[in-house]
Amino acid sequence: MxxxxxxxxxxxxxxxxxxxxxxxxxxxxxxxxxxxxxxxxxxxxxxxxxxxxxxxxxxxxxxxxLDALGTNLLTVSPGRTMFGEDAYLPDDAEAMIARIGPVRSTSAVGAVDDVKIYRSDQIPRAQSGGLSAYAARTGLLSTVGATVRSGTWLNEATGKYPAVVLGADAASRLGIGRAGPEIRILMGRDWFTVVGILDPVALAPELDSAALVGWPVAQERFAFDGHPTKVYTRSDPAEVENVRAVLGATANPQAPNEVEVSRPSDALEAxxxxxxxxxxxxxxxxxxxxxxxxxxxxxxxxxxxxxxxxxxxxxxxxxxxxxxxxxxxxxxxxxxxxxxxxxxxxxxxxxxxxxxxxxxxxxxxxxxxxxxxxxxxxxxxxxxxxxxxxxxxxxxxxxxxxxx
Structure with missing residues (x-):
């Protein structure tokens, strides 16, 4: 082999x-x-x-x-017309802003003009204490990061009735330390029950000296025209600049130059x-x-x-x-x-x-x-x-x- x-x-x-x-x-x-x-x-x-x-x-x-400091919070408010007159935001500005993709939440307040606020009807009309009245959306608290110190926040039910939530400074000026059904204040000619008191709102200090009522009752009792005077928006932090670029045109497509948009917080860069x-x-x-x-x-x-x-x-x-x-x-x-x-x-x-x-x-x-x-x-x-x-x-x- x-x-x-x-x-x-x-x-x-x-x-x-x-x-x-x-x-x-x-x-x-x-x-x-x-x-x-x-x-x-x-x-x-x-x-x-x-x-x-x-x-x-x-x-x-x-x-x-940092989010609590408002890195992704932007505000939209009316500016002025080309003739120097006060502009206004459309009634549906808030809804239109909510359609922007990166926007997580929106809410708004509307200034109620010519409404004086008093603790008692015995106080002279000239001594209103410099407090402001606002109509507020029910989702305002979560958008601006506010918390309730006493009582509760407005809801769909109380927003239709004479119920009010006071800012921290407003409650202090009126001498009100807690909310309750027996605590009332005079707004214009109507008595409102104080259902809540807020803690100081770091992101929206204008609310500290305000009396906040529901949108429906403001339109019914004070002839509120329904135009928001400030819209608060929370966006994806990575898209804040892009959202800011389109907020004006979205809030008021007819006159975007009449809209003022806040700048992002410096904390965003940090x-x-x-x-x-x-x-x-x-x-x-x-x-x-x-x-x-x-x-x-x-x-x-x-x-x-x-x-x-x-x-x-x-x-x-x-x-x-x-x-x-x-x-x-x-x-x-x-x-x-x-x-x-x-x-x-x-x-x-x-x-x-x-x-x-x-x-x-x-x-x-x-x-x-x-x-x-x-x-x-x-x-x-x-x-x-x-x-x-x-x-x-x-x-x-x-x-x-x-x-x-």
Missing amino acids: TTSALPRLVAPRLRPRDILRVGAAGLRTRPTRALLSALGIAIGIAAMISVVGISSSSRADLDRT QRAANTAFTGLLLGLGAVALLVGGVGVANTMVISVLERRAEIGLRRSLGATRGQIRTQFLAESLLLSAMGGLGGALLGVVVTFSYATYQGWPTVVPPWATAGGLGATILIGGLAGLYPAIRAARLSPTEALAAP
């Missing part, structure tokens, strides 16, 4: 299940080292995710605080600067943590190759190909990285939740941080294990078996 007639031995191909089993066997034979290596990766990933999560939670708390700084910090810390994890994987796999030269030589002698040896060590590296990444992601989420809860912040763990951390860990683990895997595959059987 000639040599060419001899059957050619072909090593069986490893199925994915076999690759997983062979890779896991290498980790099971050295559980302590595998555990410590995975722990090192887990600590690095947990550090990255917890830093990203804690920073994101802190940023969310900062955004919440918010953007803080977000930029946080983003750079998170990317830097994440890169360092992943680099540390990759170095740990590479170190573990190189040492594993050096210690297992006899095993590699025996497998090569029994017919294992270079590709199978390379696949085995690469699979070990990937499994080690995956174990550390999953454990680190879980630990990072727990640390973030615990710290954010302790600080009273909203808990925010960006999905990109968790998914990116896991994906990058496996990618870096694969790259880190590639050199040891190639080195193991290049060992000849005789060289490996002869190693001490």
Whole structure:
């Protein structure tokens, strides 16, 4: 029989299940080292995710605080005509503004002219105390960030009847410390029951010295014409400038030049600067943590190759190909990285939740941080294990078996 007639031995191909089993066997034979290596990766990933999560939670708390300062609050009010006369907003200005996509909420007040406000009918008519009367929409409180100190806010029912909510300064000037059904004030010629008193409104200080009544009762009792004198809008913070650019034309399409729109708060620029700084910090810390994890994987796999030269030589002698040896060590590296990444992601989420809860912040763990951390860990683990895997595959059987 000639040599060419001899059957050619072909090593069986490893199925994915076999690759997983062979890779896991290498980790099971050295559980302590595998555990410590995975722990090192887990600590690095947990550090990255917890830093990203804690920073994101802190940023969310900062955004919440800055939003309370009115970074996304814009106001629309009537200006003057080209002849110098007072302009007015259309009755449907509020509804038209609400149609702007990035606008989250709108509300309005309308000045009720020639209405004097008194604590008693025994006070001289000339001593009105400089208080203003406004018709108010029921959604005003949430839009301007106001809170009720005593009593309640106007609703669809009380807005139709002689009920009034006083601003903080207005209540102080009238000598009213609490709201109640027995507390009444004189507005014009009608008695109104004080159903609520507001705390000072930082974003709309004009409301502090105002008496606020429902839109329907203002039209019925005071001949209010229904034109809003100030429309408050809350927009997506990222779109405030774009919203501001179209507010005038939207509120009064017939005469946009007769509309005055407030400028965004300076806090909006501070918010953007803080977000930029946080983003750079998170990317830097994440890169360092992943680099540390990759170095740990590479170190573990190189040492594993050096210690297992006899095993590699025996497998090569029994017919294992270079590709199978390379696949085995690469699979070990990937499994080690995956174990550390999953454990680190879980630990990072727990640390973030615990710290954010302790600080009273909203808990925010960006999905990109968790998914990116896991994906990058496996990618870096694969790259880190590639050199040891190639080195193991290049060992000849005789060289490996002869190693001490």
